[in-house]
Amino acid sequence: MQTNFTEEDLQKPHIREADRVLRTCVHCGFCNATCPTYQLLGDERDGPRGRIYLMKEMLESPEDDTQVTEETRLHLxxxxxxxxxxxxxxxxVEYHKLLDIGRAEIERRVPRKPADRALRYGLRKALVEPGRFKALLKLGQTFRPLVPGSLRDKMPPAPVDAGTRPKGKRHARQMLILEGCVQPGLSPNTNAATARVLDQLGIGLTPAPEAGCCGAIDFHLNAQDDGRARIRANIDAWWPHIEKEGKKEGEAGIEAIVQTASGCGAFVKEYGEMLADDPDYAHKAERISELAKDLVEVLRDEDLDVLAVKERRRLAFQCPCTLQHAQKLGGAVEKVLGRLGFALTPVQDAHLCCGSAGTYSITQPELATQLRNNKLDNLEAGNPEVIVTANIGCQTHLAGANRTPVRHWIEIVDEALA
Structure with a gap:
């Protein structure tokens, strides 16, 4: 794609990056064929190719261009x-990088209405701090009938038992785990089940409670500076465990940073790129990204026979977009579950999004509900006993329909341990 940025424009890092991404696009339109929103709405501007043109025109236009409006932002x-x-x-084409630039630019040029700003600010403050989120969740469960339906559907009806975790540093092999922000409240058993399964494989989890939200929620809601601040805070929390001074000779270091939510995993793997221009954190961020592993990347390399799994439930796996498209791990969980003996039902259009997409199901509820219902129809076509997934957002979004039970796949493996 030809671009028309001035030399002055290209001195700006974000314009230079946008120019690089735009020039890789040949506007063939193959992307529209697999875009969930284009399939629903049929509007060129609601597909990747149309959005790329909108962003190109906006970035090339002068600051006072009247054609850059709220309608532009709507499609983004x-x-x-x-x-x-x-x-x-x-x-x-690295579309997501261009989208981050475009969303930040439209936010600057066309400020949102107060109600919209308040919603997004409230979501960020409610979701990113685990302690605050747990308190708000408990309050919502207590007064459930008063909670708006779109939020009520995402809350488990009662507090969820996390179960117990293995205590003490029992293994030479150690990994860190990102506990997450909403997952400890919505599905606390996910990380506890992970700890128990890894314990059976001879892997211990070193706690790093100072690490919090990965930063993705801030980015989803166009608060990118706040997102980078959270990235730095997480690096500060993990770094002492990664680079211990005076480590005993022969003592093994941290092997990996495990992510049980694929959305967090995709984001942490890009820490190095996001802080590449930060002289104080660039090296550390790159190292963190190297260590970041989705849980399935850990299990697929282990001898799973030691788990002696006895369960044979019929499962349908919903592969989150952040696992298959961002981390390129499509099929990995299915292979692990197959090795463990689980029966997996076929899922049509498994590449399409369920509509969760971070906070999307709250900010765009109508589209998210349509996508969820389509996804559930495909997941349930094989009559599974349980739907399993690898991301807390997908899990709560799909479970909110109150149809087939939805769990994280590691919980099912944990329950099946002999």
Whole structure:
């Protein structure tokens, strides 16, 4: 794609990056064929190719261009950032990087209305601090009938038991785990089950409670500076465990940073790129990204026979977009579950988004509900006993329909341990 940025424009890092991404696009339109919102709405501006043109025109236009309006932002807001288009694209367009730039620019040029700003600010403050979120969740469960339906559907009806975790540093092999922000409240058993399964494989989890939200929620809601601040805070929390001074000779270091939510995993793996221009954190961020592993990347390399799994439930796996399109791990969980003996039902259109997409299901509820219902129809076609997934957002979004039970896949493995 030809661009028309001035030399002065190209001195700005974000314009230079946008120019690089735009020039890889050959506007073939293959991306529209796999874009969930284009399939629902049929509007070119609600597909990747149309959004790329909108962003190109905006970035090339002068500050006072009257054609850059709230309508431009509407089409960018409707994007799920599922990155299905990146999997489809024959030219390797890094669409999500351009989208981050475009969303930040439209936010600056066309300020949101107060009610919209308040909603997004409230979501960020409610979701990113685990302690605050747990308190708000408990309050919502207590007064459940008064909670708006779109939020009520995402809350488990009662507090969830996390179960117990192995205590003490029992193993030479040690990994860190990102506890997350909403997962400890919505599904605390996910990380506890992970600890128990890894314990059976001879792997211990070193706690780093200072690490909090990965920063993705801030980015989803266009508060990118706050997101980078959270990235730095997490690096500060993990770094002492990674680079211990005076480590005993022969003592093994941290092997990996485990992510049980694929959305967090995709984001942490990009820490190095996000802080590449930060002289104080660039090296550390790159190292963190190297160590970041989705849980399935850990299990697929282990001898799973030691788990002696006896369960044979019939499962349907919903592969989150952040796992298959961002982390390129499509099929990995299915292979692990197959090795463990679980029966997996076929899922049509498994590449399409369920509509969760971080806070998308709250900010774009109508589109998210349509996508969820379509996804559930495909997941339930094989009559599974349980739907399993790898991301807390997908889990709560799908479970909110109150149809087939939805769990994290590691919980099912944990329950099946002999």
């Amino acid at each position: 807001d409707r994007c799920l950032t599922c990155r299905n288009c990146e999997t489809t694209c024959p030219s390797g």
